[in-house]
Amino acid sequence: MQHNTHKSAGWTLISTVSLFFAAASFGVSLLSAAPxxxxxxxxxxxxxxxxxxxxxxxxxxxxxxxxxxxxxxxxxxxxxxxxxxxxxxxxxxxxxxxxxxxxxxxxxxxxxxxxxxxx
Ligand code: HEC
Incomplete structure (x- = not known):
């Protein structure tokens, strides 16, 4: 049980980080789409x-x-x-x-x- 909790906290971190990068690259592509x-x-x-x-x-x-x-x-x-x-x-x-x-x-x-x- 303790092991599971630890694992899901890890996944939450990973998905938070990848959401951040997805949002960041979306922002960059918006900027470059409008020269x-x-x-x-x-x-x-x-x-x-x-x-x-x-x-x-x-x-x-x-x-x-x-x-x-x-x-x-x-x-x-x-x-x-x-x-x-x-x-x-x-x-x-x-x-x-x-x-x-x-x-x-x-x-x-x-x-x-x-x-x-x-x-
Ligand atoms: C540091 C100052 C400076 C900047 C910044 C600058 N220029 Fe110039 N530009 C000059 C000078 C001085 C001349 C004249 C050179 C000569 O006639 O020998 C010139 C000449 C020109 C000419 C040719 C005009 C002619 O006499 O036939 C064009 C076109 C031109 N510049 C466009 C631009 C553009 C577009 C930019 C920005 C991307 C730019 N310049 C940035 C100083 C500058």
Whole structure:
């Protein structure tokens, strides 16, 4: 009898632990099921230099003389060219090929097109 009690306490612990992991991985899969939008990624990773609107009118952007990402000079580049700049960097701009996935970089390029200056 004592032996049984001990055994069932052990099973309760195991199922509590596995429930915990099931809940934790469910939470993780919920998070990864909703990837950040290009706008969110841009604001998180790029806005410090390029400004939240891409204009480059931040202290850091002015110091580094970044181009207005909405301008025709930047927008005339192809998606492939913009993707390559973001992936490989363009000193002093850091490369993002290791920290962002190709899908995230693609979302950013889509976002950059959406903020293009309307002329
Ligand atoms: C540390 C500051 C910094 C950060 C952070 C940064 N950039 Fe840049 N970026 C620059 C600078 C400086 C240039 C200009 C490089 C040059 O022209 O030689 C540049 C250039 C660019 C260009 C090319 C524009 C042109 O002149 O043709 C694009 C596109 C761009 N950045 C996108 C991004 C994106 C997207 C992110 C975020 C994933 C990002 N940048 C993060 C500093 C930064």
């Amino acid at each position: 950040a939008s290009g706008a969110d990624t841009f604001k998180a990773k790029c806005a410090a230099c390029h400004g939240p609107d891409g204009s480059g009118s931040t202290a850091m952007g002015q110091k580094m003389k970044v181009h207005d990402l909405r301008s025709p000079d930047v927008q005339k580049q192809t998606d492939d060219e913009l993707t390559a700049i973001i992936t490989n960097g363009k000193p002093p701009m850091p490369a993002y090929g290791k920290t962002l996935t190709p899908a995230e970089i693609h979302q950013i390029v889509v976002y950059l097109r959406s903020i293009a200056a309307k002329s």
